[in-house]
Amino acid sequence: MNALEQRILAEGLNLGRGILKVDSFVNHQVDPMLMQECAVEFARRFKSYEPTKVLTAEISGIAPALMTALELGVPVVYARKHKPITMPDTVFLTTAPSHTKGHNVDLMVSPEYLGAKERVIIIDDFLASGQTILGLMRLAQAAGAKVLGVGALIEKTFEGGRATLEAAGLKVEALARIASMSDDRIVFAE
Amino acid sequence: MNALEQRILAEGLNLGRGILKVDSFVNHQVDPMLMQECAVEFARRFKSYEPTKVLTAEISGIAPALMTALELGVPVVYARKHKPITMPDTVFLTTAPSHTKGHNVDLMVSPEYLGAKERVIIIDDFLASGQTILGLMRLAQAAGAKVLGVGALIEKTFEGGRATLEAAGLKVEALARIASMSDDRIVFAE
Numbered sequence: 001m002n003a004l005e006q007r008i009l010a011e012g013l014n015l016g017r018g019i020l021k022v023d024s025f026v027n028h029q030v031d032p033m034l035m036q037e038c039a040v041e042f043a044r045r046f047k048s049y050e051p052t053k054v055l056t057a058e059i060s061g062i063a064p065a066l067m068t069a070l071e072l073g074v075p076v077v078y079a080r081k082h083k084p085i086t087m088p089d090t091v092f093l094t095t096a097p098s099h100t101k102g103h104n105v106d107l108m109v110s111p112e113y114l115g116a117k118e119r120v121i122i123i124d125d126f127l128a129s130g131q132t133i134l135g136l137m138r139l140a141q142a143a144g145a146k147v148l149g150v151g152a153l154i155e156k157t158f159e160g161g162r163a164t165l166e167a168a169g170l171k172v173e174a175l176a177r178i179a180s181m182s183d184d185r186i187v188f189a190e
Numbered sequence: 191m192n193a194l195e196q197r198i199l200a201e202g203l204n205l206g207r208g209i210l211k212v213d214s215f216v217n218h219q220v221d222p223m224l225m226q227e228c229a230v231e232f233a234r235r236f237k238s239y240e241p242t243k244v245l246t247a248e249i250s251g252i253a254p255a256l257m258t259a260l261e262l263g264v265p266v267v268y269a270r271k272h273k274p275i276t277m278p279d280t281v282f283l284t285t286a287p288s289h290t291k292g293h294n295v296d297l298m299v300s301p302e303y304l305g306a307k308e309r310v311i312i313i314d315d316f317l318a319s320g321q322t323i324l325g326l327m328r329l330a331q332a333a334g335a336k337v338l339g340v341g342a343l344i345e346k347t348f349e350g351g352r353a354t355l356e357a358a359g360l361k362v363e364a365l366a367r368i369a370s371m372s373d374d375r376i377v378f379a380e
Contacts, residue, residue, distance in 0.1 A: 021276040028277070029267045029303040030252075032260035059268075062220075062252045070222035070257075077219045078249075085290060086211040087218070100275060113219040 003037050004153060005176045005188055014181045018128070018156065019100060026125055026153060030063045038175055039067035042123060042151040045173045046072065049148040051121040053077060053114070055136050057107055064153050065123040072121075077114055079107040079136060088112065092142045096135030099128055099159075107135045109143070116144030127152035127174055130161025137168060154178065157189050193227050194343060195366045195378055204371045208318070208346065209290060216315055216343060220253045228365055229257035232313060232341040235363050236262065239338040241311040243267060243304070245326050247297055254343050255313040262311070267304055269297040269326060278302065282332045286325030289318055289349075297322070299329045306334030317342035317364055320351025327358060344368065347379050 001009075013021040025031040042064075054076040056065035062078050069076035080087065092109045114120075120140045122133055133150050140147045150165055155174035165172050177189040191199075203211040215221040232254075244266040246255035252268050259266035270277065282299045304310075310330045312323055323340055330337045340355055345364035352362050367379040 015276065019275060023276050023300065024303065025265075027274070028270065028300055029265050030256060030259070031265055032256050033263065035256070036260060059248050059252070062249070063256050066220060066222050066225070066253050066256060067260075069220070070226060073223065075215075075219050075221055080218065084217070085209060086205065086213050110213065110218055113214065 001188075002175060003034060007031075007034060008154065008176055008178075009186060012186060014184055014186060018159065018181075020154065020156070020178065020181060020186070022154070026063070027060050032063075032067075035063050035067045038064055038153055039071045041175060042068040042173065043071035046121050046149055046151065049121065050119060051148060052117070052119045053121075053145075055079070055109075055114070055120050055122050055140060056124055057081070057132055057136060061124040064125055068121070068123045068151065075113075077109060079109050079139060081105050081107065083108060092139045094135045094138045094142070096131045098132065107132070107139060109139045111143060114140060114143040114145055118143070118145035120145050120147045122147060122150045123152075124150075125153050127155040127161045127165075127172070128159040130164040133161070133165060134168065137170065149173065151175075191378075192365060193224060197221075197224060198344065198366055198368075199376060202376055204374055204376060208349065208371075210344065210346070210368065210371060210376070212344070216253070217250045222253075222257075225253050225257045228254055228343055229261045231365060232258040232363065233261035236311050236339055236341065239311065240309060241338060242307070242309045243311075243335075245269070245299075245304070245310050245312050245330060246314055247271070247322055247326060251314040254315055258311070258313045258341065265303075267299060269299050269329060271295050271297065273298055282329045284325045284328045284332070286321045288322065297325045297329060299333070301333060304330060304333040304335055308333070308335035310335050310337045312337060312340045313342075314340075315343050317345040317351045317355075317362070318349040320354040323351070323355060324358065327360065339363065
């Protein structure tokens with residue numbers, strides 16, 4: 001069992017309806033040493049793809065994506081959900097349903113920072129249905145960039161996102177794969 | 191001139207009305223190597239305070255705060271602007287005016303991750319009027335925590351935030367201090 005899985009067992013809280021609370025080390029409070037350890041592992045798995053950029057979605061993707069980008073020695077771009085005044089008039093925008101938010105969210109990237117020559121790795125905190133990550137892939141494709149793979153800290157295998165992403169041609173890596181979380185017990189996939 | 195100041199001169203864009211666009215290395219795309227360099231400097235300046243936690247505000251504070259927390263070997267907590275379903279019913283909440291957003295924003299921290307024994311350093315991307323940082327200070331004080339200092343990547347000295355924060359008893363450190371940005375020229379303070 002790796003450090004992330006151990007931490008999930010120690011501090012993760014099953015809130016029901018498929019929601020895993022990891023606010024003490026990933027989502028509200030962040031353990032930077034654990035993030036670095038995860039980033040080293042992502043970098044090991046993706047280095048041979050020679051990525052030029054890491055792409056993620058604000059807010060909770062930023063920590064693992066930033067650390068992974070540091071390990072890979074490339075910039076990270078986080079898709080915005082609301083257009084800040086510093087963004088140009090014309091941007092790449094896609095819409096993705098958010099399970100935890102219960103509604104659709106916009107994802108926007110400025111064409112200034114995602115171009116046709118980029119080799120992109122997508123990093124996010126969770127892989128559930130895969131809809132956010134598919135949205136990020138659409139943004140990268142709109143920019144003409146090539147998406148090489150996806151890394152998620154935590155995969156909920158029972159939500160089926162991996163099959164969706166693999167069907168889209170993406171290599172998927174997750175550091176903690178949760179097979180079920182019924183009855184207050186978190187069970188990892190083999 | 192340090193690496194952050196050099197980067198601001200090379201890539202920073204004065205959008206007028208006091209808005210500096212640094213989306214290519216801080217706010218939308220992030221340069222993790224530059225962030226690490228800034229974090230090493232923050233850690234050097236704040237290490238002797240023996241902080242137990244770094245506090246910041248989502249979204250753009252996360253990158254510099256996470257990296258600084260890594261250098262200091264402590265967790266980072268980012269105040270949320272919207273209450274996620276994983277947050278408990280009762281939280282610390284304060285409201286702060288946002289110059290760049292043009293309206294007030296809520297800042298929320300769960301009592302689970304900020305307690306009376308904490309020694310807190312606040313890290314953010316910008317110090318302008320200081321209102322967001324004052325809001326973070328109020329959250330820490332509501333938790334009974336002690337705020338020891340404030341680090342900002344970029345200070346706009348012409349907005350007067352430093353005096354406000356120092357009057358509140360805070361030690362203020364900024365890595366790039368912009369004295370004026372009129373006529374498309376960015377001038378650093380002595």
